[in-house]
Amino acid sequence: MEKAAIEGVFLAINRRLIDVEDLRDYCPTCIQLLRFSDLYDALYCSVCNEWIEITCDEPECERCQSRPAHPLTDSGEEQR
Ligand SMILES: [Zn+2]
Numbered sequence: 001m002e003k004a005a006i007e008g009v010f011l012a013i014n015r016r017l018i019d020v021e022d023l024r025d026y027c028p029t030c031i032q033l034l035r036f037s038d039l040y041d042a043l044y045c046s047v048c049n050e051w052i053e054i055t056c057d058e059p060e061c062e063r064c065q066s067r068p069a070h071p072l073t074d075s076g077e078e079q080r
């Protein structure tokens with residue numbers, strides 16, 4: 001058996017190699033690096049303007065309750 005030149009599993013997208021281990025940092029839809037909202041403590045994709053993490057079911061959780069439907073405003077700012 002020949003040894004593979006690159007160890008591990010990579011995804012080649014737009015000529016970029018992404019280690020599968022790092023895929024959780026990327027949007028599953030558009031494969032852009034995700035951003036993190038400190039305000040809502042959640043990952044989101046700034047290209048899709050979608051939250052990646054779903055909200056929890058706890059009715060007392062203010063962070064999830066106050067989270068806007070989309071993370072960014074039309075001008076690309078984080079919603080508050
Ligand atoms: Zn995306």
Ligand SMILES: [Zn+2]
Nearest residue numbers: 055056061064
């Ligand atoms: Zn919550």
